[in-house]
Structures are given as structure tokens and as C-alpha cells.
Amino acid sequence: MPQGAEEQEKNGLEVKVSTLESSPVSERGRIVQTFEFPPKESTPERGQLFAIVDLSVGAEADPVVAAKLAWDTLAEEYYAPEEETPVAALERAVYAVRDKLTDLSPAATLELVAVAFRGEVTYLARLGRPALYLRRGEEATELLSGEEAMGVSSQIVENGDVLILGSPVFAKNFSSADLPRTEFLEKQFTSGEKVPGFAAFLLKIKSSRGAREEAVSRSRAARQLGGKVKQAAALIGAQAFQLGQLLRAPRSIREKLIAFWQKRISLGEERARKRQLEGSSQQPVVSSGEGEEEREVGLESQEPGAGSSDREAKVLRSKFRLPKIRGLSLPRVIGILVLVLAISVIYTIWEQSQKIRAAEFERLLTEAVQSLDEAGGLVGLSNERAKELVDEARTDLERARGLFPDAIEIDPLLVQAIDLFNAIEKITPIGEEQLVYDLNLQAPDAQGLAITGAGSIVYALEGKRGAIFALDFSGELPSAAVLGEGRIAGALEAVAESGYLYLRGAEHFYRINTADSAVDEPIRFDRFSKAIALDTYLGNVYLLTPEDEQVYKFWNLPAGYSKEVSWVKEALPMAGAVDLAIDGEVWLLKSDGQLVRLAAGKQEPFVISNLSTPFKESIKIFTRPGMKYLYVLDRGEKRVVVLEKSGNFYRQFKGDVLSDAKDLWVSGDEKTLYILAGSKIYKIGF
Structure with a gap:
């Protein structure tokens, strides 16, 4: 293991690197590049080196060659076997790069930021105005923020710290005060998109x-x-x-x-009696003539002693x-x-x-x-x-x-x-921050029924006023126009195509000219009450009628719409069908998430793959001619699932705000998704 990395491991820290590389094409003698140099075993313990170079040279020099010269010089000087501190070596290396570039091209300019990791210490250098930020927790601070053109320093890092190095263009767009969240930066860095002048390192310090x-x-x-x-x-x-x-x-x-x-x-009393008896035995004995008397005297003299011992014990x-x-x-x-x-x-x-x-x-x-x-x-x-x-x-x-x-x-x-x-x-969360409009602005206790769109205009069908609201979100504030109010009674579903809005009602079919707001009823059909879904293709109208196990087609002819034509050419069970979408082929959606693909009136093979969570309550499907994906609104799982037309799962949008979702619409370039949930409209860019 290299020495610097070994010391990093010994100190319990490691660096996770995310890189945002600039466009590799130099422009007008200028180039911006990122460099990373791992330590070698033969070098002093100087650690891992990261740098971003933004340089320009005169017409006599090649900027690509100048960039290689800058990096070779920086690495060679910093890792040179000199007896000096790492911060002094880094400072000397930066000055050496500047001098070499000046020798190559007198008109050369250089802005550079470099960071070296050794253990839990980082060594920092900045020449010019590149970005050099430290994010610790929620707070981001700028390092080496003085007015000097050249600055060097050292910094102790901790587990969870994030160092951000960026080119001057990056610094102009992201100051330390408005630096995006680390997760957002990581996502942008890993997207692979390269923008001229934009270059950055995201260095996450972890145990x-x-x-x-x-x-x-x-x-x-x-x-x-x-x-x-x-x-x-x-x-x-x-x-x-x-x-x-x-x-x-x-x-x-x-x-x-x-x-x-x-x-x-008691033991003490016993010993006292023994001592008393020993004392009595040592008294003189009297003659035999007076022995009896003396014995009596002796007995009398004993009795007082015994009584004394008893009294002492008491x-x-x-x-x-x-x-x-x-x-x-x-x-x-x-x-x-x-x-x-x-x-x-x-x-x-x-x-x-x-x-x-x-x-x-x-x-x-x-x-x-x-x-x-x-x-x-x-x-x-x-x-x-x-x-x-x-x-x-x-x-x-x-x-x-x-x-x-x-x-x-x-x-x-x-x-x-x-x-x-x-x-x-592959979930993109959806929340209230994506809310773009509330139909309650147009009708108290509004009832959102359907959503569709054309170009930059979004059309929302609202049930309480019985009207279509044409919403324009292109300005600073959204604007709304009312279409068909009082003339589209019972409308339940809307589709926009070629300057017209097509509306399916319980008993009627309406068409609104978006140019002059004129409303007519161009189709007569005695089974409107059995139809549950509507779509159009090239001006032709299609109605899904599961009870008849049929999709009825109405041709758009110069003289008006034809009578219904049975489009499905074979027996096809449609129990559970809830919606259809048309892109040249017809896609039927069932409530359990099953998709049926029909071409020329006949079923084609189609299998959904790699979707880990099955559909729970699918209610809407959307696609249009030229689109790459199918969009399925699964209200049961509070999500919109995006499928490739091969059946492979691509991504999903999910959030609690979709628990009351009604309908969805996707812009023609497939970069914006609109979802109607209750009275609210959510806009998600992707």
C-alpha cells in the first residue's frame, strides 16, 4: 500500500472522490482540467494530491501541452524528496508551475487550486479565484478566502467533512452561501455531462x-x-x-x-471463682482441738467471699x-x-x-x-x-x-x-415543492377530473364549474383562461391534439376549438355510457368499451366523423381494463398493472421486466407518437412508473401527494411531467 494511503488508513479516514470534468475541447488558448495523483511508495509521505487548473496561453503555445506541463511540474515538485513540510512543498510546487508556464508563454495566465491529504490533515493552496469550500454538517465555508492572489494553509478534517474544489466558473455559479446539497452535487457529477469551463472535485471524508x-x-x-x-x-x-x-x-x-x-x-465469672478458691487454700490451718471451730470459721470466711463474687457478677x-x-x-x-x-x-x-x-x-x-x-x-x-x-x-x-x-x-x-x-x-421523490397550481384558485372546493396539454399550455378539466382551464406556465406567474364553461356538462376526460380538445362525457362527446373556444358534438354514439376511456391518433377518435371487449374507432373524414368501427380483430378479454393510450399501436392498461399491446387490432407479446414492486392500483397510461416511454399512474403505490416500450422498467416518480392522483400528462419532449391530484397540479422536470 502507498505510504500516504497507508497513513490515511491508519488514521481511520479515506477519501471518496466525485469528479466533474470540463469539456475536453480547449477554446481560444484556454483549458480547464482536473488532476488526481495518488502517492507512490518511493515518494515522501505527502499523501494524495488533487488539483484543478484553469490556464490560458498565447497563440504561440498549445493549451493542452501547457496543461500537461502544469500538472507534471506540480506533481514533480510536490513529491520531490526535499526536507520540508508538505505545506511548504505545495507552495513551492504552485510557484514552480506558474514560472514554467510563464517561460512557455509570456502571456500565460494561471488559476489553480490544490489539496493534498495526509492522514487527517489536508494541505491547501489556491492561486487566483477558484472555489475551495469545506462543508461540515449543514454549514459550508470558504477556505483561503483572503484577498491575496496566492494562499496556502492546512486544515484538520473529520469524518463526514466534504471538500469542494472548483474552477473559477464553478466558483462564480456556486458560492459557499448558496452551495447545493452534497447529494445534488454528487448526482450532477456522476451524470457525465461536461460543460466548458466547469470542473470540480467533490471529496468526501469517511471512516x-x-x-x-x-x-x-x-x-x-x-x-x-x-x-x-x-x-x-x-x-x-x-x-x-x-x-x-x-x-x-x-x-x-x-x-x-x-x-x-x-x-x-460468664467466662469471667468462672475465672474469678477459681482465683477466690486458690486464695482460700493458702490460709494457715489451726490445731486439731479447735479444728471444728476453725473449720466453721473457715467456712464462714468462705461464704462471704462467694457472696462477694456473686455480687460482682451481678x-x-x-x-x-x-x-x-x-x-x-x-x-x-x-x-x-x-x-x-x-x-x-x-x-x-x-x-x-x-x-x-x-x-x-x-x-x-x-x-x-x-x-x-x-x-x-x-x-x-x-x-x-x-x-x-x-x-x-x-x-x-x-x-x-x-x-x-x-x-x-x-x-x-x-x-x-x-x-x-x-x-x-430509481425513485425520484415528489412533494409539495413540485406544486405548480391549485384549481381552488378558479373554483372553491375544485374537483380536478383530467389533465392534458399541447406545447406550453396545460389544460385541466374541472368538475364543479364544468370548464376547462388553459394554464400557461411560461411566464413568471401562471395565467389561466376558461374554455367551454356551461357547454360541456358531464365531461369526464380530455385529450388535446392538433388545436382541438376532445372530451368524453357520460352521454356526450365534445370537441373544443382552442383557437376560438367553439364547442360542438361531432360524434353520435349510443354506447357512450359504456365507454370508459378516450384517446386520439391523427385526428381519429378511439373509445375503450370493456363490456363489449372492443375498442371503437371513429374515422376523421372531410365530411365529419364516421360511425363507430370495431378496431379489435380478435377475441380479447378486457375485464379490468381502465385506460388506453395510442402511439400508432394501442396500449390497454388493466387495474392490476397488466399491459396489453395491440397492433392492427391484434395482440402483440409484451412483458414488464425489472420492476421490483408490482403495480397495486393502476388507473392511467400515457404515451404519444414519437415518445420513447410509457407512463403508468399507479395510485395504489403513489407513483408514476416509466417503462421502456420493450417492457423494461426505466424509473419512477413517487410521493404521498399522489395518494389522490387522477390523471397525468407528459410534454412532447418527455422532459416535463404534470400530475393532477385532487385540485392540485404538480410539475416534475426530468
């Missing part, structure tokens, strides 16, 4: 895999320690219980202590008292001591449980981060495994929230998990 594995091992050790602590706590609890039992019977303790002291006193017994503390009896003292011990045991157990919870919390976070990192690398390669890892991470994060509900580390990881899930499922 290395080795550091994460070490953290997980520490968490395991913490769990083992927690088990030992629990055993110790159980032992302490048992001892506390025994002490509590003693506390409940202080009288038995007192009786044992009294018996002990009484035994000691005095000793009367003086014995259990030791007392002033104002406290022995049982109370024991009770207090046991209470103090119990409180100490409870506190110790609580403290250890908090440590165990903290260790478990750290383990869960570490494993969640590891799962999310691994899932991020599998997106597009093994989506099923990536989804499993995201689910595991979500489970770990929810368990961590159960341990510490107010922990601030959880929410950013949950957002990352959601973003990864959306990337795996």
Missing part, C-alpha cells in the same frame, strides 16, 4: 473500512464487558438481598450479640449494654448502612447499564454506516443485495433510536438510507 471494523470489534468487546458487568450486578444484587433480609430481622442480630457478651461475662451483668451511637440504636445503624449499600448498588447497576447502552448504540451506528457504505458500492451492480443492506441499516438505526431517541447522529444516516433506497429503486 475507512479498517476503522469501522475496529469500531465493531470494540463494540463486541464492550458487549463482552457488559456481560461481565451484568454478572457482577447480579452478585451485588444477591448480596444486597441478603443484607435486606438481615435488615428485616434486627432483633435476631441483637440477641446474638447479647448471647456473645453474656458468654464472655454488677458486671447490670453494667453490660449493647454499644450505641448517640441518638441511634444498633438496628438503625445497620439499617442505614444497608440502605446506603443498596443505593450504591442501584447506582452502580444504572451506571453500568448506561455504559452498555452507549456501547450498543455505537455498535449499531457503526454497523449501519458499514452497511450503507457497502450498499452504496453495490447500487447498479447488485441491487437486491444493496436493498438488503439498506434494510439492515434501517433496522439498526431504529434500534439505536430506541436506545437514545434524541441522538442527532441517527437522522442523517436515515436520510442516507432513504437516498440509497431511492437510487436502488
